[in-house]
Amino acid sequence: MSYRKPHDLPSFSPPVRGRGALDNPAGRFEDKTHETDAETFNALLEAGAEELEKQVPTQTFRDTSRTIVTSNDSPDVGLDFTANPYRGCEHGCIYCFARPTHEYLGMSAGLDFETKIFVKYDAAELLREKLSSRGWQPHAIMFSGVTDCYQPLERKLKITRGCFEVLRDFGNPATVITKNHLVARDTDIFAEMATRNLVFINLSITTLDAKLCRLMEPRASRPDMRLRAIETLAKAGVPVGVMIGPVLPGLTDHEIPAILKAAADAGACTAGYVMLRLPYGVKDLFQSWLHEHFPDRAEKVLRRLREMHGGKLYDSEYGHRMHGEGKHAEHIADLFKLARKRYGLNRHVDLSTEHFDRAAGRGQLGLF
Numbered sequence: 001m002s003y004r005k006p007h008d009l010p011s012f013s014p015p016v017r018g019r020g021a022l023d024n025p026a027g028r029f030e031d032k033t034h035e036t037d038a039e040t041f042n043a044l045l046e047a048g049a050e051e052l053e054k055q056v057p058t059q060t061f062r063d064t065s066r067t068i069v070t071s072n073d074s075p076d077v078g079l080d081f082t083a084n085p086y087r088g089c090e091h092g093c094i095y096c097f098a099r100p101t102h103e104y105l106g107m108s109a110g111l112d113f114e115t116k117i118f119v120k121y122d123a124a125e126l127l128r129e130k131l132s133s134r135g136w137q138p139h140a141i142m143f144s145g146v147t148d149c150y151q152p153l154e155r156k157l158k159i160t161r162g163c164f165e166v167l168r169d170f171g172n173p174a175t176v177i178t179k180n181h182l183v184a185r186d187t188d189i190f191a192e193m194a195t196r197n198l199v200f201i202n203l204s205i206t207t208l209d210a211k212l213c214r215l216m217e218p219r220a221s222r223p224d225m226r227l228r229a230i231e232t233l234a235k236a237g238v239p240v241g242v243m244i245g246p247v248l249p250g251l252t253d254h255e256i257p258a259i260l261k262a263a264a265d266a267g268a269c270t271a272g273y274v275m276l277r278l279p280y281g282v283k284d285l286f287q288s289w290l291h292e293h294f295p296d297r298a299e300k301v302l303r304r305l306r307e308m309h310g311g312k313l314y315d316s317e318y319g320h321r322m323h324g325e326g327k328h329a330e331h332i333a334d335l336f337k338l339a340r341k342r343y344g345l346n347r348h349v350d351l352s353t354e355h356f357d358r359a360a361g362r363g364q365l366g367l368f
Helices: 038-047 049-054 099-105 111-115 123-132 153-157 159-170 181-194 210-216 223-235 253-266 282-293 298-308 327-342 358-367
Strands: 002-004 033-035 059-062 069-071 081-083 116-119 141-143 174-178 199-204 240-247 270-275
Touching (some): 069 123, 099 111, 099 282, 123 159, 123 358, 153 159, 159 181, 159 358, 181 199, 210 223, 223 240, 240 253, 282 298
Parallel strands (some): 002 033, 141 174, 240 270
């Protein structure tokens, strides 16, 4: 059963400390809801931010999926296979396009997505099983194709690290995109893989403004820490890029040149960007957040989004959804291309499959 407040009650104010969403609306597939009565809700508001946070502690659940590698046929993603050790993401980025995936679990795209995390504890074993199978032909695997594989829980659980130990052993290439400095913890594995062109790391940086970052990405690493991760990886010989993911038109687009310069100075060799995507219930969550924190700019941001998507806040059409269309989308594309060229972020990273060794990856089992 999902949870939401009654429509006639105000949004959480102040916002739940350390969380991105202001609400926990019912999912698309839910026909039942539990509504907090007005007296209880008002009591929570009066208790203040600390008490509100106690109402939504992070919970973990075992994900019983029997696979870790998922094939992908989206023509604008660029990789055929993805892996996600976690479902849901504690980073709590308000704009996250993956939020609606929690609705398939009977939960909300709001606070549930960032507080109820499903963990694939046996991800490394499942990956080893996949790469050991005769049907697997070596391909690059993208980690964090949906939710961040280096979110805070990874510090303790080390599930992603275990997966990369398997990839290193098999000689199978992989890429990562993350908003967490924690990725630098595994520099030892990445450096070893990089000698065989087996790994490429992307740090996602949406803003250099620490205050804005805390509001829209409350439990992701600060911008300076992400830049530090780029520096650490680059110095170790690991190819690393910066992804401005996403660009928020009217809110962060002016920062594109500064972000690319900072990333290049830190050692990044390539760069990319995607436009803000607001599928399904993310539209409502983002609009509530925007009006709460930036009432003076809210309509400007929403107007520019509609200009990019033919009058809608989002268009899921392949080839369009990542960058949008129209004059403002073209302006952002030109600004990005100019800055990318100026700061030398045009390198193309080629990963290799020639080192794949099924027997070596299986260890002693390969002898039988």
